[in-house]
Amino acid sequence: MDVNAAVAAAAAIAGVLTGVIAMLALRFSEREQKRPTRTSLHTDPVLPPGVDTVLSVLRSSAVVLDEADAVVKASSAAYALGLVRGGRLAVEPMLQMARDTRRDGEIRQVELDLPRRGTGRGEALAVSARVAPLGSRLVLLLVEDLTEARRIEAVRRDFVANVSHELKTPVGALSLLSEAVMDASDDPEAVQRFAGRMQVEATRLTNLVQELIDLSRVQNDDPLEDAEPVRVDELVAEAVDRCRHQASTKQITMATGGTADLAVWGNRGQLAAALGNLVENAVNYSPARTRVGIAARRVPAPGGDLIEIAVTDQGIGISDKDKERIFERFYRVDPARSRATGGTGLGLAIVKHVVASHGGEVTVWSAEGQGSTFTLRLPEAAAAREASARNAEDRAADPADDRADDRAHQHPALDDEAGSPATDSPASSSSSPTPPASPGSPTSRSSTSSPYEPLTAPEVLP
DSSP states (O other): OHHHHHHHHHHHHHHHHHHHHHHHHHHHHHHHHHSOOHHHHHHOOOOOTTHHHHHHHOSSEEEEEOTTSBEEEEOHHHHHTTOEETTEEOOHHHHHHHHHHHHHOOOEEEEEEEEOTTTOSOOEEEEEEEEEEETTTEEEEEEEEOHHHHHHHHHHHHHHHHHHHHHHHHHHHHHHHHHHHHHTTTOHHHHHHHHHHHHHHHHHHHHHHHHHHHHHHHHHSOGGGGOEEEEHHHHHHHHHHHTHHHHHHTTOEEEEEEOSSOEEEEOHHHHHHHHHHHHHHHHHTSOTTOEEEEEEEEEOOTTSOEEEEEEEEOSSOOOHHHHTTTTSTTOOSOHHHHHHHTOOSOHHHHHHHHHHHTTOEEEEEEETTTEEEEEEEEEBOHHHHHHHHHHHHHHHHOHHHHHHHHHHHSOTTHHHHHSSOGGGSGGGOOSOOOOOOOTTSGGGGOSSOOSSOOOOSOOOOO
């Protein structure tokens, strides 16, 4: 009995001691956790309430720095611009601004040019940085990317300068010619000659103003607001009619062909202007007695079938360095030839904007001395695809109608003007086109391949 009581007393004492030790350990642990450390003073600052939410919705790149210049909070845009690397602010001028602001509490702002990450081409990012204190210990840095705004401003500035120059040339010529007419008032022949030159300059000025209006319209308007199915055959016929006189004067054979009964969805007027500009350029930049071909076909694409309209010429061709800039406004490959033909340098810029606003693209294949092929790729109108399938079934049932339709697809005025059937041009063939020659051939100097077989080198037709 005494032994059991001793054991029970010993167990009770051991339990009390264990509980006391556990309680002391718990109190010691809590005291250590509450005690501030040097690490927690510098790396665990707390953002003011609501700041985290505000920074997450800002368009600007945001970085919050603590008193040790460590990054407390940074937006994803700040990482994308390369402002933050390894938990530190990587741009030294911005870091110095943050230190100065932390010292005197003054808000600072500066514009900087930063190297673009990963390009290796010396391109710079234009940014605007603003630093302000955030509470007593933190500093907020906001960075706005100004690169696109500066590019647009440069384009606008160049555009105004180019327009001023282009308008000054015909206006100055008209002024000089009017003085010449006044001085030659007693010479009817000279007056007539100067008056003819004045008409030429007035026409050039009118064309320039009209193309400026057209370019402004295609840039600002949404062509799909008044969109409709537009037959490609009609667009091609209208483009050929527009250039019929120039082609006849130079004895250039114009041929059309490809797949019939195609249609695209868009603004008829803008599409006709774009294709007309390409055909007009092909005629103007082609030597006399050569060929210009216009062919259309349907090509499969992941998002739906596309309609390709290719304009091929045997002209002077375009060099590789010029191909990168031919779609810029007022850019001319051959300024002297452009002045002789009345070109304004806006035609291809209009083509580019029209095609882009219709959800398509324009590409170019060219080689100097070989010619060029400009290809428009536009989404096909769904209704036109169904109609084309029905027409194909009807033709299969009546081969005679098929031959009649094929002949009707050719432009009726081409045979008489060119002196030879329109189908003798390679661009009028509806067979599968072949790519340009291999890299060892002369035509491989172009960096962009063409889905159509280029016409042969310029030659005098029999």
